[in-house]
Amino acid sequence: MDGRGFGARGLCTAIASTEGDLREAAVAVLRANDVGGWTRPAPRLYPHQWSWDSAFIAIGLAHVDPQRALAELEHLFAAQWSDGRVPHMVFDPRVEDYVPGPGLWASAASSDAAPRGVATSGLIQPPMHAIAAEHVWKIAGARADREFVARIRALYPRLLAWHRYLARERDPDRSGLLTIYHPWEGTDNTPRWDAALARLAVGERGSYSRTDTSLVGASERPSKAEYDRYLWLVDRLRLAGYDDTKIRRDHPFQIKDVQCTAIFAAASHALGAIASKLDMPVAERDEINSWVATSSVAVRDRFDEELGLVLDHDLATHEAIRVRTSAGLSALILPELPSALRERLVGTAFGEDFAGATGLAHPVIPSTSPRAPEFRPRAYWRGPTWPVINWLLWWGLERHGSGERASTLRRANLALLSRSGARFAEYFEPYTGEPLGSIDQSWTAAVTLDWLAAPRGSAPS
């Protein structure tokens, strides 16, 4: 069961009193969640491999064992579809009691593009992977021997095919903005999707079991009405054979997602850096650079002066989604960001809508603004603080020279993560710091490791 040289067991129970203790505890979480060359996002709640989780996990593992960090991405990309998509979930056949399981997706039975030897979902998640690969290579430094570089070289065409899938199928009209088909393509029950979901006439769906609500309080998780819609949307995608051309024709949930797009722009920038280091053909590098430029401009153009955020666009209504969530700050990670826009976004991030909101336990960025009518402090993506999203925004601040803001945010997150009983929770109640969702969540431990290593290594060059 144990992974490549990274298999020791033992869950973290210690209270972190020093940075050294916190690091040790974070490493212990990643070891305990290692199930053989890849890492489950959480011990019980998420027992399979999830796409963007593995990218963040690789970012953390880079500081512990760069070889193993690379293996995390390799295992995920071994399940890549022939059309280039990287599935949002890769199922572990040893885990049979997780619902919804592989049967809901029927990936191989529904699409010729799906891999044969492994069961996967048919959705995607934000493309963090090239960012992770570049980071792992950088942190590896002198440990990146010939074999390591050969592995990066072997991963590169898979990363390129992934980005080509996104550009070709998720942005066929070259708007620069990527379309998502399902709330599971990122931040599940964020209020950004409320109006689009409310429009779906899904009818009555009988009762069914769910792993999430058997482990976490139902009030913290998506409601039955939301989950009915998630399942109904998957039914439609499966019936369309996960064929993007068919899906685009009449799928009722198609949204231009600014957060996914900002990650694509940043990841394309990272992919371009990898391509240069590997001396890949100029035409390929130009193609990659064109994604950086087009998607950066497109996200910047979504800036709303009144809310001080970039906004998603609903293709069904042709309207902007005017909800105040941390996704609206994601322009901070764009490779190209004019300083005036950066200052506006920094103002929103640290103002009353987010980290500067009155009464927060720590000045960190909650998933939904406490001043938004949709805010609910314990409900998943509708208010709680997600360290992994704070990491992303911190990384953006570092990249754009907002060093002081970045270190304030890093310190505040580390203070939250060092609280007694914090246990690398999936998300936290913003006013009390109470850990919620799963404890021992891998990507929380992973970003903690990267924060603890900063400023030695994690800020992009």
Ligand code: 9WN
């Ligand atoms: C559905 C694993 C995943 C994250 C997602 C998060 C949550 C799954 C769920 O957990 O989604 O994919 O069951 O709710 O929303 O971002 O990748 O950590």
